[in-house]
Amino acid sequence: MKNLKTIALTLFTLATVAVTAQTKKVDVTKSTIKWVGKKVTGQHDGTVKLQDGALVFKAGKLTGGSFTVDMNSIEVTDLQAGKGKEKLEGHLKHEDFFGVDKYPTATLVFKTIAAKKNNVYTVTADLTIKGKTNPVTFDMTVNGNAATTDFKINRAKYDVKYGSGSFFENLGDKTIYDDFDVSVNLVW
Template identity: 40%
Template sequence: MKTTFLKITALAAFVAFTSCNDKAKEAETKDAEAAAVAEETAVTFKADADNSSIMWKGFKPTGSHTGTINVKEGTVAVNNGMIESGNFTIDMGTIVVTDIPVDDEDNAKLQGHLSGPDFFDVQSHPTATFEVTGLETKDGKTMLSGNLTMKDETNNISFPVKTSVDGDTMTLRSETFTIDRSKWNVKYGSKSFFDDLGDSFINDEIELTINLVANKA
C-alpha cells in the first residue's frame, strides 16, 4: 500500500511539474509587414463563423483561466491547397470564460473584466484583425505569418498550422502558441508596465489555439 501511495504521489508531482513547465512557444513577433497578395487563379473561401473559434488560456501565480472568442468574418485565398492571402475579423465582444460555471457570478465578473478598459477595452476596440502576410515551411512545419491588430497596435506573428481542403471546405488548425499581450498594450497586472505588483501579477503570455473552417465563396 505504501509503495502504491508513493508511486501515485510521484506521478502527481511529475504531472504538476510538466504542466507548469511545458508551456506553448511564443509566436515569433516582429514589426508589421506587407499583406500577401494572391494570384488570380486562387480560390476564395469564406470563414464559417459558426464553426470557427479561437481558444485562449491566461495564467497567473495561483492558476489559469480558459475560454473562447469568435471569428466574426473573413476570407482566405487558396492555390493548390496553399494559403496565399487572407483577412479575418475577430469579434472581441464574444469573449467567453469556460473554466468557471456559467451560473457562477465569478464567470460574469471575469468576462466583464476582460472586456473592460483594463484589458481589451471592447467598447472602444470591438474587433481585432489578422491579415495574412505569408506561408512558409520551417523546420518541417508550415508557418503562417500575419499582422495581428488589437487596441490599435499591430505586430506580425508567425505560428505553426496545418491546413487541408476537402471539396468546398478548407480547414486550418494551429498548434497552441502564445502571444505577449504587453506588445498590444494590454497593461492590467503586467510586470512589463508595473513594478509593484508582488504576487498579484498576471502573466503577459496568453495561449491561443485557432480552429478555422471556411467554405468556397
C-alpha cells in the same frame, strides 16, 4: 506543324499562368478560437468568436488570409455563472484589458507564408488588438476543409496592461503573465 506546337505550348503556358486564387470563406459558426491566460496563482480559459474570415489558396497551396475577431464575444469557460464568470468577462471587456467599447474587433492579416512540409505553413501576420499592430508568426496546418494553429500572443505589445509585470512592479502573486495561448480551428 511548327505553328501547331507553338500554339499548343502557348495555350499550356496561359493555362498554367491562369491558375486563379480561391478564397475559402470561414464558417464562423463551426470555427473556434480558444484562449488560456495564466497568472502566478493559476489560469483562466475561454473562447472568443470570429466575426468573419477567409483563407486564400492558389494551386491548392495556402497563399493568404485575413480574419476579424468579435472582441465583445469574449467568454470565460472555466468559471460558472454566478461564481465569478460574469465579473471576469466584464473585466476582460473593460479598458484594463481589451477595451471592447472602443476596440470592438481585433484583426489578423497574413503577410508572408512559407510551405514548411506537407500541408504545414509558417505564417507571419499582422495582428491588431486595441489599435496596436504587431507581427506574429505561427505554423498552420491545413487538412481538407479545415486549418488549425496554436500560438502565443504577448498582450504587453497591445497595451493590455492590467496585472502585467512589464508595466507594474511588486505585483507578487497578483501578476498575470503577458503571454496568453491561442488555439484556433478554422472550418470552411
